[in-house]
Amino acid sequence: MRTTLLTAAAVGFALTLANAPARAHHAFAAEFDVNKPLKLTGALVKWEMVNPHSWFHVDVKGPDGKVSTWKIEGGSPNQLIRMGVTKQTVPIGTELIIDAYQAKDGTTKAVGRDFVLPDGKRLFLGGSAANVGVPPAGK
């Protein structure tokens, strides 16, 4: 199992707080550092299916060969369950490639912007699950 940790170069940006989703439970840019984008690859070792946000624990091997466990903050499990994303459909051991931003405090925590499987497919269904929660007609 080959795992890698890539630290992407910091990207110049303009502060666009006004565009941040106002409905988010909290301001993610306060918790995570926009100047520390990461690409993490590793196997899921634990999934804390908790609210308000899931935490995916992933074992990531660094450039020095040392493995560290990263905790990746993700979506509310309530919606994930509705979309069919459960501990059964995403079992422990699943290989994940995650675009992330590291925590500001410098620890091995990050917010997972995208989760991609090794074959290139997105872990979550996105727009194709648009009818989740739509009740059957009638009644």
Place this chain on the structure above:
Amino acid sequence: MKRHVAVSGVVAVVLSAGLTLVAQTQTQKPYAAPKTADGQPDISGFWSSNTYVPLERPNNVTKEFYTPDEAEAAIKRAAERDAEQTEPGTTADVHYDFTQFGLDRSQSVYSRSLRTSLIVDPPTGKMPPVTAEGQKRAQDRAAARKAAGGQYDRVENMPIGSRCIIMGGSGPPLMNAGYNSNYHIVQSKDSVMILTEMIHDVRIIPLDNRPAPPPSVRQWMGVSRGRWEGNTLVVETTNFNGKNPFRGASENLKVIERFTRDAPDRINYTFTIEDPSTWERPWTAEAPLTRTVGPIFEFACHESNYGVANILAGARADEKRAAEAAAKKTGSN
């Protein structure tokens, strides 16, 4: 932007289905909601307050209703804004992808409407002017926040939602929370319960004409009293604690909600806001609830709210870095 196209395609299908429903409703006899065993109109079940219609009419819009094409375009624009965070390297991107995690509105049911604003009164589609007292209160609240220090100086300064005390959507009034905007309504002869998914906030609304408690009793979601007027459940809520002011309201806010099931999959939900010390006149919005499927999952927010500690730790790390940079600059001078 393939994803945008996909989302808007889905939106178009859903919207046109909704418009068909509206057209049929207009040509058929009025819908009669089924009755509960107690003879009340049945509004029980699982409902969502999701909508793309903004509370207030956009500044560049002057009419009450869009054409179907305009409504579709407005929803498409809103759906694209939900996906905006996918621009890497921007502050807005520091988040999990709503469109992937199923948290954006296009992936749930939402009410279909040609309205340009939820507010139906005043006819401008906007909240009425704020009174002088309301303006002063807003200034005082802003000054108090400033005096308390930075938002991430201490946990008490953080927003109420971030601290899992109460989140958008709980109401009253019931408003689109952005995600998990789901409710479970349970009826009995003498009371109605409304469970809000976000932080599982519950209102148990007695229907037995008991009076509201004295003004000394104050609650986050106020105290609600309900009654049936024909086929409409009317709920009046007072006794707010003023710590989660709806749109700048005072603790003397009174919310009057009306629930009328006017289609199998719809409750025509309206609310009127009365707070003479804040607004020059009452105002009313129409924010229909759309039937969805259960169950409502637990949303135990506080127990796993690691974000609070992480945010405070991040703020301290930022301060340390800033202090070190300042010291370095001083040393080099």
